[in-house]
Amino acid sequence: MTEPIKVSTTIHADQPTEPYHPLWNWFGYDEPNYTYSPHGKKLLKELTELSNTAPHIRTHNLLTSGDGVAALKWGSTNAYSEDADGNPVYDWTIMDQIFDAYMEAGNIPLVQIGFMPEALSDFQGEYKHHWAPADPYATIMTGWAVPPNNLKKWGDLVYAWARHMADRYGEEKVSTWPWEVWNEPDGLYWHGTIPEFCEMYDVSAKAVRRALPNARVGGPHTCGAFSNPKAQKFLREFLQYVVDHKSPLDFIAFHAKGNPVIWKDHVRMGVHKQLRDIETNLDIINEFPTLSHLPVVIGESDPEGCAACSARVHPQNGYRNGPLYSVYVVESMLRTYELAKLKNIHIEGAVTWAFLFDDQAWYDGFRDLATNGVDKAVLNGFRMLGKLGGDWLSTQSSHRRDLQEIMEHGVRGEPDVNVVATRDDKGISVLVWHYHDDDEAGPDAEVSIAIDGWGDRKASLKHFRMDETHSNSFGVWKAMGKPENPQGADYAKLEASGQLAQIEDVASVAVNGGKIELRTTLPRQGVSLLRLDW
Template sequence: MKKQLLVWYNYLFIFLPLASWSQNQTALNNQNPESVTIQVNLAQEKGSMDPVWAWFGYDEPNYTYMKDGKKLLSELAALSPVPVYVRAHNLLTSGDGTPALKWGSTNAYTEDQNGNPIYNWTIVDKIMDTYVERGMRPLAQLGFMPEALSVKPQPYRHTWQPGQPYEKIYTGWTYPPKDYKKWADLVYAWVQHSVERYGKEKVETWYWELWNEPDSPYWSGTVEEYCKLYDYSADAVKRALPTAKIGGPHVTGPAGSRGAKFLQTFLEHCLRGTNYVTGQKGSPLDFIAYHAKGAPRLVDGRVRMDMGRQLRDISKGFEIVASYPELINLPIIIGESDPEGCAACGMQTNPENAYRNGTMYASYTAASFARKYALADHFGINFKGAVSWSFEFEEQPWFYGFRDLATNGVDKPVLNVFRMFGMMRGNRVGVSGNLAYDYLTVRDQSIRGAQPDVNALASKDRQTAAVMVWNYHDLDVPTPAVPVSINITGIPAKKVTLTHYRIDQEHSNSYSAWLKMGSPQNPTTEQIARLEKAGQLQTMGKPQKHKTKNGALALNISLPHQGVSLLKLDWQE
C-alpha cells in the first residue's frame, strides 16, 4: 500500500507537472511563440510607487565595515532617491567581532566580577557609522542575548557550516535574560548612546525591533516571555527617546499556523494585554513585522521555485493585520522576504539554491515585488517595506551560490533589478493585457502553467515614466524569447526619450561573463575589472527619441527567458 501511495504521489506531484511542462516547452519552442500585449495607462493611478524594495538585511553584522561590505552598502545607498534601510542580526551578541557564516558579535554587554554592567559600543558604532555615513537608516534589531545575561549561556558561540544540521546555530544567545531590568538598561543605554552620537532627528527615523523569528528556535523562551521582553524593551526605547519607533515580532511566515498564532498573540498583547512593566493595558507598537519565504526544490535535476508560498505568507500577514481596525494604518515591514530561508546555504550543499547566481533570481525578484504591491492594495494596508535578506559574504569562493547581491565585490544580476526599481518613482499606474497570471493566481498556484509569466509593473512621475517587464517561470527550463508589444497611453508630452535597460544572458550579467571566462576562482586583475563592468546595469543601445501620437507610444521588444527590461521614458513639460 505504501508503495502504491508513493507511486501516486510521484505521479501527481512530480511526473504530471513535468509532463505538463514538457508539453509547454514543445509549444514554446515553435518558431512563432505566443506573443504578449501589455497596455500601460499612465493616467490610471493605482497607488504610490513607495520604495518598499529599498530594504536589505543579513546575519553577519561584522561584514558591514569590511572592504566588500562597505563597497556594496555604498552601491545600495546609491540605488534610491530616499534612504535605504538595513537590518542585521547579532548586534548585541557576545564575542570578539570575528565574522562567520550565520554569526556575528559586538560584545556590547559584559559584566564585571560583581555583576555590574559594562557597555562597549566600539563595534556597534563601526556598524552604525557605516550606515549613517552613507545616508542609510537602521532597522535596529535588539538581539541577541549577551552571554552574561542569558539564562543558559553555554554553549554560546556556534561553529555551523553549510551542510551541517541547521539546529547547530541555536545556542546560548537564543535564551531569555536572567534579569529583565539589566536587559532594559542595556536597551536604554544603546538608544541613549545613539541619540548622543547621531542626533535625535536621525535616530527618530530608525526602526527599533525585538529579536528575530521568536516563534522558532531563534527564541528559546515562550510567547509570554517574548511579550515580557518586548514590554521591557519598548519601555526602555521610549524612555531614552519618546519619539522612537519600536515594533515586532518578526515571526516566520504567517501562512503557517505557528507564525500566525504567535503574531496574533503578540498583537492581542499589544492591544489588550497587561503590560509587564507598567501594569497598564497594552504596549507601544509603531509597526508590525513578519517574514515570508518561498521554497525552491530540485525536480528531475531542475530548480523549481515556489513564489506562491512566499506570497501566501505575505497575504496572510496582511489579512491578519487588516482584521484589526486599530492596526490597519500601522506600517507593515516584511522583515525577510525571499525565495527561501537560508542565505548562507550555497548550491554545493543545497543544489536547489542554484537559482541565485543568474537571471532566475533577477526575474523572480521583479515578478514577486509587483505582486507584493498588488496584495497590499488588495488588503488596503500600509505596506512600508520588504527586506531582501541578501548581502555579501567576505572571502568566499566566487559565485558559490549564496543568496547575496555581490560576490567578492562583483555585483550579481539580481542587484540590477534593484537599480531598475530605483528609477521607478511617483505613482504606480495601470497595467493590463493578455497576461497569463494575475497576482491572486500567482499567490494561490505559483507560476507553473503552460505559459511563462510575462507581465509588467509601471510608474509615472512628473517628467518620467518607467515600465518594468519580465519573463519568468518557476521551473528553470530554457524557452524561446517572447515577442512583447507594450502600448503606453496617457503620456503628457509630444516627444519622449526612451532608454531601454536589460538584464539577460548578455546584459547586466557578471555570472554569464564569469562562466565564459572558464569560471576562474582566482581571476586576474583584468578579469575582475571585466566582471565588475559586466555586473553593472546595461542598456540595449543608446537612448532613442520618439514622437507620441495622441499621448500614446507603441513599443515592441523580444524578451528572453528570465529577462527583465526597464523601459524608461523622459520628457520635458
C-alpha cells in the same frame, strides 16, 4: 525552434492611480561584522545609489557577545558584559564601526534589538556556535537565543544603547530610525515561552521610548505563517498582548519565504509559498481592528530561508547566481504591492535577506547581492526597480497571470509576462518582466508596448535590460572558464558586467496622436526597464 509568445501591453500615461513607494528598498543579513569590510562598505554605498530613497538595513547579532570576527550566520559586538561584582559594562566600539558605516553610506538602520549577551544568558552549554552550510540549521541556536536572566539589566542595556546612538549621531536622526525587537521568536531563535517574549518585548520597547520618545518600535518578526500554526498562534497572542497591555507598537513585522525545489532535472521556484505567507499574516493582522492601521515590515521576504546555505550543499538554491533570482525579486515584490492593496494594509518595507559573504569562493551559491566585490544579476533587478518613481499608472498585459492563481499554483505552464509603470515630472518608467518558476529553457516573449495619453510632447528612450547575456556577471564568469581568483583585467571585466546594461538610447521616439508604440523581445527570466522622458 520554439515560437515566441506574443504579448500585448498597454500603459496609460495620463491615468495615475496612487503614489509609488519603494517597499523593496530594504536589505538585511545575519553577520554585522561584514558591514565595515571594504566589500561591505562598497555594497552599502551601491544600495544607497539604487534610487532616490535611502535603503533600510537590518542585521542580526547587534548585542551578541564575542570578538567581532565574522563567520557564517554569526556576528558580535561585545556591547555588554559585567564586572566581577555583576555591574554592567558597556562597550560600543564594534557597534560604532557598524553604524558609522551605515551613516557613511547614507543608509537608514532598521535597528534590531538582539541577541542575548552572554552575561545575561543562563543557557547551559556553549554560547558561540560553530556552523557550516552542511550542518543542521538548528545547531546555530545556542546561548544567545534565550530570555534575559535579568529583565531590568536588559532594559537598561537597551536604554543605554539608544542613548548612545542619539549622542553619537544626533537624537533627531536616530529618532527616525525604526527599532525592532528580536527575530523569529516563534522558531528556533527564542528558547522561551510566548509570555516571556511578550514581556521582554514590552520592556525593550519601553526602554527605547524612554531614551527616544519619538522613536518607532515594532515586532515580533514571526516566521512565515502559511501552513505554520505555531507562527499563526504566536502572532495572534503577541498582538493580543499589545492590545491588552498597551505596549508600544508602531509597525508589525513578520517574515515570508518561498520554497524552491529540485523538479526533475532543474530548480523550480515557489513564489506561491512566499505570497501565501504574506497573505496569511495580513489576514491575522486584520483580525485586530485597533492595529490594522499600522504599517507592516516584512522583515525577511525571500525565495527560501537560509542565505548562508550554499547551493553546493543545497542544490535547490541553484537559482542564486544568475537572472532567475533577479526576475524572482521583481515578480515577488510587485505582487506584494498587490497583496497590500487587496488586504488594505500598508506594507512599508519588504526586506531582502541578502548582503555578502567575504572570504568565500566566487559564485559559491550563497544568497547574496555580490561576490568578492562583483555585483550579481539580482542587484540589477533592484536597480531597475529603483528607476520607478512618482505615481503608479494604469497598465494591462495580455499575459499577466492572476494573483490568486499564482498563490494557488505558482507560475507553471504559461509564464507571467507582466508590466507596471510609473510617472514623475520628467517622464514615465515602464518595467516589463518574463517570469516562470522553472529554471529551464522556454520561448522568448515578443512584447508590444502601447503607450497612450503621452500628449503632444517629444519623447526620448533609454532601455535597460537584465537577462542571461546582459547585466549578469555570472554568465561572464562562466564564459571566462570559472576562474578561482580573477585579477587585473579579468576582475575589471567582471566588475563592469555586474552593472546595469543599457541596450537602447534613442534621442527621438515617434509620437503619433499622443501615442507611442514600442517593441522588444524579452527572453525567459529577463527584465527590461524602459525610461521615456518628455
